[in-house]
Amino acid sequence: MAICPILKSNFNRNSRAFVMMMADSQNTMVGPGLHRPSAILGGVERAVDETGEKLREEFLSFLENYRDNGLRRPTSDTLTSEPPSMTSDLPFYKQQLWEMRNEGTLTLYVDYNHLFRYNDVLANAITANFYRFEPFLRTALHSFVTANMPSYARISNSNQPREFWISIYGLGVIHRLRELTTQKVGQLMSISGTVTRTSEVRPELYVGVFRCAECMSIVRNVEQQFKYTEPSICPNSYCQNRRNWTLIPEQSTFVNWQRVRIQENATEIPPGSMPRCLDVVVRNDMVERAKAGDKCIFVGTLVVVPDVAQLGLPGSKLESNAEGRSRGAGEGVSGLRQLGVRELAYKLSFLASMVQPSHVNHGAVNIRNDDDMDCDTAEQQEAIFSAAELEEIHRMRNTPQLYSRLVGSMAPSIYGHSEVKTGILLMLFGGVHKVTPEGINLRGDINVCIVGDPGTAKSQFLRYVVGFLPRSVYTSGKASSAAGLTASVLKDDETGDFTIEAGALMLADNGICAIDEFDKMDLRDQVAIHEAMEQQTISIAKAGIQATLNARTSILAAANPIGGRYDRRRTLRQNIAMTAPIMSRFDLFFVILDECDEQADYSIARHILNVHRLQDDALAPEFSPEQIQRYIKYARAIKPRLTEEASAVLVERYRQLRQNDVSGGGASYRMTVRQLESMIRLSEAIARLHSDSEVKAIYVREAARLLKSSIIRVETDNIDLDAAEKEWQQAANQMEGNPITETASTKLSLRYEDYVRISNLLVYQLRRIEAIIDTQDEESTNEPGGMKKSSLLEWYMGQIEDEMQTEEDFHHRRREVSAVVERLVHKDGVLIELGVRSEDVAEFDPILVVHPNYVPL
CATH class of the missing domain: 3.30.1640.10 (mini-chromosome maintenance (MCM) complex, chain A, domain 1)
Structure with a gap:
């Protein structure tokens, strides 16, 4: 405090x-x-x-x-x-x-x-x-x-x-809800809490004017004590009326009234306690300032009001059922338990005269409330930012390599994972919300899912985003029900009407909903958020209430693979417990693997120890969170538009994704039009990041690369080398005139990282040889550049001879690298064979060169 x-x-x-x-x-x-x-x-x-x-x-x-x-x-x-x-x-x-x-x-x-x-x-x-x-x-x-x-x-x-x-x-001084006791009644104080429910705005009788029904005298300025209050006695000394009064509405004073229910902030709840709630009454200009999900500070006074739910019907006694039971004539008084217990008729409420968001006091900036604002002119920008803040934003805008520097400033306590940080940064910028001529809303929010092994900082990313954005909600999949995520219908204790209680997605409207342990959710709970993820609405038809509520939120989910560890031999859909409709609604999937790498493990361990030892001194991001928040708030006011060149690139990239999906043969991730819309949203977010009013082709290429690296790479983790080896064997048999027969052999597959490592090693050796030949005198040699296939294989086997222990390992590695070369030549087109294949296949040893347009991964 x-x-x-x-x-x-x-x-x-x-x-x-x-x-x-x-x-x-x-x-x-x-x-x-x-x-x-x-x-x-x-x-x-x-x-x-x-x-x-x-x-x-x-x-x-x-x-x-x-x-x-x-x-x-x-x-x-x-x-x-x-x-x-x-x-x-x-x-x-x-x-x-x-x-x-x-x-x-x-x-x-x-x-x-x-x-x-x-x-x-x-x-x-x-x-x-x-x-x-x-x-x-x-x-x-x-x-x-x-x-x-x-x-x-x-x-x-x-x-x-x-x-x-x-x-x-x-x-x-900002008080907590647990500190509000009767000793503070009537004092000026400020409290903080999270808004969970708001009522509609109603007229409240503030000062009443009454007419005596017996002598017709007028009694003015009768203040209402938080309930309908009539004059105690008629001012006419000859009347003495106490009950028969008529309200004069046209002379009375009515004010706008709204009841807001707030709950303790998550950081203020003591261990082992349930969060407490309090009703806040706001009037006049303060109504409609607080919405469900906002973390607000209320300034006002603590008051004692009648507990309408306990009062019951007018004139009824406040006593328990035990007192009202009929007793026999000879029973007499049987003890205190039979006398009944008188119930409390009053409760504490807070009468607020000021409502303001809590992030104002903490220096944070809500980056998403101004999504519908256009700040194209300098006057409109000055209304939001000060001159010093605008100067700082323009300096950040002109910073070289702003894209990579912003990524490096995200979540500095987490080492590495630049791709995941890039996706989260673009999720904060978001795309542009659009409305079709038919009135259909096209979402601009970006949904991200992080799948990975245990201990790979998935939950830390979620916690960082929740702390970075003031309007955000953190929840766990296993501990959340369908009603808790969307909305529930409850009966109001005071009015008896059914009201809607906001769920996590409604509370995160215009914010981010972080769902941890997404794979642990029940199937029916996952189905409940289908509409919220794509249409960004929640439809309710319960207890006579038919409503469509807004849930304009980005979803950041974290999930563990089936079995705890990600299995590279299986596809992405086989590794996580999600249905196809849910997977298609995520714009980006990031797979984080816990691999043993000596250099990476040393860097991670050193970073974690520095964070524990030096704390904030160990983190030196180039931009502070407040600077990033102000820049995002500035950039979200920009509405970038697609150019003709960018549209052409989008169509071409989408066509390539669809072709790769079909040619993959039973691919586990089906490319749909939603992935095309994901590329559009990512391109708009990158344009916003650069404060550009147009979506250029270079932004589309980066969005396609990010989408491919997050989804396609997972699908190609395991490289099947059997196909390339069989094709080469069939071609050799046809050249010799032998019939094509299926030979029984063990399945030859290779991890994607190992395939990339071997191919890069071979390409590096070939380009090195080509560079040496190019530097020599052209008259001294007539041999073309490159290496013979047999020489390349022998060179590679010499590089890994320390890793082989037996003759079986030697034959397996040679067969492996030979299949990699065949795939690079006949399928990927990375290498080119020079020479004419003779009838004697066994003696054919072509010269291999690297394709001039190839760029190593």
Whole structure:
């Protein structure tokens, strides 16, 4: 719990004056609540709260005179009718009053630090008894508006005064929900929590005007005590009516009202405890500011309200069923258990006067709320970012190799995995949301799935993204049900109506939903998120509620392979417990393998030890998380468009993917139109990363490469060399005139990494020989470049002779490298044979050269 340093240093010094003020107030108060507007009962005058009047005068002086030259002044576009007397020396809150008039708002926002610097005794008094002094603050505000802007103080075409409201923010102490007890009732405080449910905006009777049904007297300014409150007695001394009242709606005051249910933040829940909830009441300009899934800070006061769910029907007694049971005449009193237990009729609620997102206090930036905003002009950008932030963003934009540097700054505590970091970075930038002429929404959010062996930092990636983005939800697949992921329908205890409780995907709307242990989810729970992943909506038809809710979120999932370890001999679909519809909805699949490599293991171990030993000093990313957040927020306002060249490249790449899918023969990952849309989204995200308004062909090639490296490479992990060897044997038999026979032999296969390593080694040797021949004098040799096949095989066997122990190993390795050469020549087209194949196949030894257009992997 952070404490404001100004409060901490000065509170003790002002405690004596504060106690004297409170003692003075006790002498003038007749009873609690008499300072609030109420009717004069029986000719008795209302008691005057002298302390409240003094506080009202002091607060009015604060509004009239406080100046702060270091804060933002109103701009010309916010002041449509700037008065001639307005100068840079105008008091701060008079400037805000002009902004209120031009924007049509009725709430004045007061910084608590301003109040404390102006008069610390005044600030302490407001903090200790905010609910008591709040009417005096509003009276001072109305006097302030009347003195400076009389036309705005009254409703147009009417003599009725406007209702103005005070909203105080900037308190140094943020309380947890578990700290709210009855000792803090009526105090000004700020609390934090996650919004789980919001009600619709309703009109609330704030101050009622009643007519006596017996003598027709009018009773005004009857404040409602969080329920429908009638006057206690008629002011007419001859009437004495207490029950028969009629509300006059046209003369009463109604305000906007909304109830928000918040829950403890995940980091604040003690071990072994359930998260606690609290109802927050917001009014006027604060309604519709908090939505389900937001982490917000509420500033206001703790109040005691009637528990409507426990009250039952009007007039019924609050007693348990045991007391109401009929007892026989001779039973008598049988004990305390038969007497019944009286239930509680009140509960704690929070009356909020200010609602703001919690990431503002932590320095984070919500990068996804402005996705529908266009910031093409400098004025629109200045409205979001300051001049220093814009300068920093432009400097990052012009940084050489920005793509690789941003990737290097993502998740610095995780060593390596640059491809995974690239996919997560593009997921944060996202594609462009589109709407077809038929009204169909095309999603721009990118879904990423990480599949890997245990201990490969899958969950760390999810935790990093949840901490990086303010609006994000972390959940586990096994511990989440279908209703918990999407939405559930519950019955409201107070109204009895059915309401919708938001699930994880709804809470992560305009954010990211991180689902760990995705493979452990039940099949019916996976089916529940089909619609949310592609259409980004959740349809509900339960308990008479038919609704379609938004779930515009990116899904970052982590899954373990079947059996715990990824089996290269199987395909991607055979390694994970996912259905084909779910797999097709992920834009990127990343497979992380735990392989034994001496150099990589040493680097990882050294990095982990440095993180444990030096902590933050061991991490030196080029860009801080705040800089990346501001840049992403700036880039997401750009709507890149496809060019003709980029469209042609997209079509060609998609055609190649489909051809490779068909020619693969029973491939496990089926290429569909969704993969074409994935390439479009990835291309738009790369264009946003470079702050480019057009999607260029180079961005499409990078998107296709990323898609291929994440999906296609997994499908080609195991290279089948039997086909190449059989083709070569069949060709040799045909040249000799022998009949083609199937020879029984062991299956020859090779891992993809080993195949790439051997092919790169052979290509390197051939190019080295070609470079040596090219440097020699052309007259000294008439031999073409390259090497004979037999010489190349002998050279390779000499390179690996230390790895062979037996003669069987020698023959197996020679057969392996010979099949690799045949595949490179006849299928991949990497090598070219020079020479004419003679009738004697056994003596044919061609010269091998590398294809001039080949680029090693």
